[in-house]
Amino acid sequence: MSALLEVAGLTRRFGGLIAVDSLDFAVEPGEIVGLLGPNGSGKTTVLNLLSGVLRPDAGRIVFRGQAIAGSPAHRIARLGMARTFQLVRPLASLSCRDNVLAGLAFGRRNAWGDAARAEADRLLERVGLGLAGDTLPGALTYIDQKRLELARALALQPELLLLDEWLAGLNPTELDAGIALVRGLSGQGITILLVEHVMDAIRSLCRRCLVMNTGRLIATGSPAEVLADPEVVRAYLGDEADA
Numbered sequence: 124m125s126a127l128l129e130v131a132g133l134t135r136r137f138g139g140l141i142a143v144d145s146l147d148f149a150v151e152p153g154e155i156v157g158l159l160g161p162n163g164s165g166k167t168t169v170l171n172l173l174s175g176v177l178r179p180d181a182g183r184i185v186f187r188g189q190a191i192a193g194s195p196a197h198r199i200a201r202l203g204m205a206r207t208f209q210l211v212r213p214l215a216s217l218s219c220r221d222n223v224l225a226g227l228a229f230g231r232r233n234a235w236g237d238a239a240r241a242e243a244d245r246l247l248e249r250v251g252l253g254l255a256g257d258t259l260p261g262a263l264t265y266i267d268q269k270r271l272e273l274a275r276a277l278a279l280q281p282e283l284l285l286l287d288e289w290l291a292g293l294n295p296t297e298l299d300a301g302i303a304l305v306r307g308l309s310g311q312g313i314t315i316l317l318v319e320h321v322m323d324a325i326r327s328l329c330r331r332c333l334v335m336n337t338g339r340l341i342a343t344g345s346p347a348e349v350l351a352d353p354e355v356v357r358a359y360l361g362d363e364a365d366a
Contacts, residue, residue: 125188127152127283127314128173133182133192135168142168144338146182150283155305155315157325157346160335161359166318167209169335170285173316174206175199187282201231205281209288209318211268213260219247219271220256226278246274250304266297277308284308287318302327322350334358 126149133146143165150156158166171177173184175196184192191199205226214222223243227234234242244256250270252263260268269289276284290301302324309315309328319325325332325346332349334342336358342349349355 129185131183157329157332158318164335165338203282205276205279206285207272226275230279250274283314290324
């Protein structure tokens with residue numbers, strides 16, 4: 124089976140800081156892969172490079188067999204990659220339904236009219252916002268704004284979904300529901316690359332994890348394997364790991 128996403132030598136600098144340092148990894152179709160690391164390790168920068176928010180300084184990104192490094196975000200989205208952001212970015216002046224309609228209209232489907240409205244309502248229901256179609260995003264809780272952003276991402280019909288700390292800040296009941304939702308998306312054939320600090324979610328969802336520190340990949344393996352890796356422990360705990 125060929126990889127859905129292949130990354131080789133991916134590098135991004137900000138002035139003298141190397142935020143992503145010659146990163147190599149691949150994601151196979153149907154996987155849920157966790158991308159882990161302490162704050163500042165470069166995880167969100169990787170998602171920004173994959174999704175076209177940033178251009179890499181070096182390296183290759185191949186998605187569905189096509190080289191996309193440096194391509195604009197709208198082209199990458201239409202190829203079948205969608206994402207959520209760590210800081211949610213709803214279209215504040217549009218209702219929840221119209222936020223999702225924007226994804227349907229300008230994504231892979233180019234859907235309009237009554238059928239698109241029905242699909243937008245179905246996606247809102249899918250993420251737990253079935254009664255919020257006419258609501259403005261500003262009236263939602265932060266957690267529900269995350270749900271809205273996920274519904275808009277799903278409107279693009281992604282083959283690869285990038286989730287940037289989508290489960291952060293959930294209470295235990297919401298976390299269980301969020302884990303079930305992500306697992307259900309995977310069951311529908313969506314491949315997921317998940318940046319997350321909630322280890323219960325990582326253990327529950329991911330068979331394979333990638334761990335970064337200071338822009339480099341320092342470990343790969345199952346959640347149990349990488350969380351027991353001495354270099355990973357040092358990355359999270361610093362000198363305390365040797366105490």
